[in-house]
Amino acid sequence: MSMQYGALSHIDVSYDKKHLILQDLNLEFNKGELLSLLGPSGCGKTTTLRVIAGLIETNTGTFTLDGVDMTHIPVHKRDFGLVFQSYALFPHLTVFDNIAFGLKQRKCSTQETVEKVKSMMEICGISGYEKRFPKQLSGGQRQRVALARALVIEPKLLLLDEPLSNLDAQLRVQMRSTIKRIQQELGITTVFVTHDQEECFSISDRVAIMDKGRIEQCDTPQVIYANPACEMIARFVGFKNFFPISTAERIGLSVPQERMNALLWCIRPEKIDLVDLQSAMCIGTVEVRTYLGESYQYEVKTELGTMIVASSLHPPKAVGEQVGLNIAPEHVVFLDR
Amino acid sequence: MYKHRFVTLIAILTLLFIFLPLVLIIVTSFNSANTISLPLQGFSLQWFTKVFKSRALVQSFKNSFLLAFTASLVGIVIGLVASLALVKRPGRLSKALLSLFLSPSLIPGIVIGYVLFLFLVVKVQLPLRTALILGHLLVVLPYCVRIITASLKELDESLEEAARTLGCPPVKAFVVIVLPNLKPAMTSAFMLSFINSFNNIPVSMYLKGPGMNTLPYAMMNHIEYNYDPTVSALSVMLMGMTLLFMVLLDRSMTRGQAKGVKGE
16 A cells, blocks of 8 residues: 655664664655654664764665665755754744745745745744744744744655654643644655654554664554564563563463464553452562552562552552452463563 | 841942052043142043054054954954864864863963064064964963853754755855854954953063064053053043943844844
8 A cells, every 4th residue: 555665774873883873774664654763762763863864874774765865865955854852943043034944045936935934834833933033932832943944845754853852741742743733734754753652652653663773673553562572662562571481381371382482471560450369360469559540550479570460459459468360361472582 | 149238348348449440540541630640630631632642552552453353363263163173073182172272371471472482583583463463362262262162062063954954055054054153152252352362461571572562561661651641541441442342242142132032
């Protein structure tokens, strides 16, 4: 249905010729999709974005877009819109001149520039702020100006480098839906870098999870959420209980034939049920209880080790109390690494 | 706020200590008496006209002005280039280089003057004017490097990158985005350099010579032979000039914000 639009293949990047920041990185994206790069800090996601933007030279590998080899095309000839984490608005220029900057480089006529800037400001919801300077804007407004500035040049790609990390929590949720709306309205292929799993999953068509300069899994948020490819990703998407595969039998959990080679099994805290002692798969003692609002989180000491259980059971179990635990087999995920 | 009678007293005394000599100079410059003295005898502007009649003072003022202007201008250019290199390529080497650039401000001016005299005047036999410019360049360079480096460090590196992603080639990005944002720093570096070069005595002491005197020296010479208020009058004019500089400096520093307020 969707076709491949851009691709990074076999990209290596290192700053000091000793440590590779990116190793043999392969990534493809489709026209019109919002692809996120997600991972802990230092995983290479921003580096990947900067490789796409052309701000970093690669040691080896190629980057193609729409069938054209872009690997050695300089930044200013790429026609990509990049929104920086710091927004990087030009402090000495007004909002209007900031947004018009890219059009001026393209020698647009004054009238065309005014029209394009005005319409982009309307799309981004900052009409009326033309004469302000960046210093006089709130964080959210700056964000919108940065977005408008990147979009007004009608870029082939929109690149967003942690654009929401400098906003407060409420604004962040609002801005991410704004970004998603604009991205869909303009149908622009977007690469979005973030370290926030919830933010990422809520707006992405596909997510590439990175760790130590590699892409560990690249799929739709739904697939990643249900079937994380490795322990790192499983932890990232909320799995908290990890046990060696050998322990599965001890609590009567059967390992499917095709997953015999797995090393670990894991389960989310909310998928473990507190049951009475007789029908339990295993028994443990509550060691710590934390109040989460909707539910309680228990750390239960069992023969397998500590299990993290989230339960809204009422009345709640007390610390020191013996509890029975039931693990729903259909929610258990087996991991190879 | 910390309020106490004793503290207030000290503040007043300090202010008096700073301003009383200045007030004395201003007052005596308008005195009609032939020597720098109190009490006042009458009001007169003759000492001001006398300043302009003294060839030594006028010529040395021109010398000092040109010297300060040239040294500051060259200092700014070198300071800018040096700061770019120091900030854009951080590392142990640039740290060492930064201290090297700042070192002239730690060495007594009298030593710099002496060394330059031995090297530039005696050994290389440069013309006095050139030697003076080089000497003053050493005086102003630490200010230029320090101020511009600080401002460059504050500047978001992504600004230049943002300009490039928007279609601006690297050199143009520097000129249209980075330079305008360094303007306040460059202006204040220039002003500070100018004032310091203009006031400098120790370095000039060794490098001046026949037909090439600087204003501070001409003033000392004048006082030695004529103890009249001409120098007071000149000092008042110099204070006026410095004040004007300070106002201009303040304007250029706050221009960005002032522009902003208008847009509000």
